[in-house]
């Protein structure tokens with residue numbers, strides 16, 4: 001038996017929703033065609049009316065295009081790149097140590113009580129970060145501006161921009177600008193929401209004029225138990241771990257090492273006999289930039305020019321996790337290496353290898369003993385009473401003059417309490433500076449500090465010149 005299936009011919013629909021849809025589409029297509037036809041039909045309406053304007057338009061588009069071009073740079077970063085140097089800078093008491101502590105906790109789930117020297121951590125499968133706190137000495141700023149990949153610029157919102165911020169930005173300008181990200185702290189000091197929003201906006205625009213339009217500014221709105229809010233730190237951390245970096249010319253054309261550990265190999269007996277004897281020192285750190293040749297000349301900022309006796313390759317103290325396919329780091333891979341703060345697994349010395357028993361995990365005992373709040377720490381560290389300290393303290397009015405004892409001060413100033421008025425803690429210092437600069441707005445301050453900076457930079461330069469006359473290139477090695 002044979003079955004035959006006869007297919008019905010397709011009938012085009014002329015009514016119903018589908019047909020309506022089709023009609024509409026056809027109509028739209030026709031309209032578009034007509035529009036194009038208009039250009040053909042009426043060419044004069046669309047012709048070039050002004051050659052000048054056309055030329056101007058053309059130039060403008062070309063300018064915009066070329067602005068987007070960069071000089072092609074050879075990316076020489078090795079397969080396993082050295083840690084990214086994150087410099088945390090800002091005026092005194094703005095919250096630098098607190099931010100580093102929070103970021104370390106965010107990445108490694110470990111607490112580091114003291115931020116001492118560079119701290120290296122594994123932040124992801126392919127990235128390590130070295131945090132360095134920048135104190136407000138101009139020489140440190142110059143040194144760090146050279147090696148920084150990313151700068152976290154802390155700004156006290158209750159205070160506005162301060163001299164240090166402008167100083168650092170100006171120094172960066174000379175060295176080829178690293179990535180700069182602003183972080184506003186002390187936002188909890190605003191009780192009024194309206195003033196808070198206004199201040200945020202004002203500081204954001206001020207930051208944009210200093211760095212570039214649209215530069216990233218983070219807000220840290222207050223503290224919880226002496227730490228910044230977890231969610232905000234997490235966002236900041238995530239931003240840092242996915243950030244892309246453009247190689248800077250100075251950094252890619254010089255070999256340089258940010259030393260995170262130092263070891264004095266000189267014979268202690270020789271030092272005892274002559275404290276100023278020539279010393280042999282080992283410096284440890286990741287090599288960045290280009291290749292470091294053995295026996296080459298190097299400059300140590302603040303010290304002078306030296307030749308390297310020997311450079312050797314050591315196992316990585318803070319290695320990246322193995323390349324396995326997985327989504328996140330596990331607990332054992334969340335490494336932390338801060339030799340100057342005494343944290344790190346293996347320590348390779350010139351003549352021995354040490355293993356830190358608690359591993360890279362900071363002992364919990366330390367956490368309990370050393371509270372993070374500065375006030376409690378300072379109270380615990382006190383050995384003498386305030387009265388005794390005040391009686392023993394001396395104050396010198398001008399640099400280079402002999403220090404005055406409280407008795408001498410008392411003699412001159414009559415009834416007035418001698419020492420209290422001069423022993424300023426950091427908090428009072430901040431208050432004083434706040435009062436001094438309260439009258440000026442940001443613009444005025446920026447101008448004034450920029451002038452100030454020029455003089456300071458010249459002084460620092462002359463000082464370095466005196467110390468080592470042939471290091472000019474290294475001090476102001478912009479674009480070389």
Ligand SMILES: Nc1nc2c(ncn2[C@@H]2O[C@H](COP(=O)(O)OP(=O)(O)OP(=O)(O)O)[C@@H](O)[C@H]2O)c(=O)[nH]1
Nearest residue numbers: 091092093094095096097098185186187188222223
């Ligand atoms: N209310 C408030 N206090 C803050 C904030 N940020 C930091 N602090 C406090 O400011 C004090 C100084 O913080 P640190 O992290 O030691 O500041 P620092 O910049 O490292 O200070 P120096 O290293 O001495 O320059 C600490 O007592 C913090 O609790 C903030 O956003 N709000």
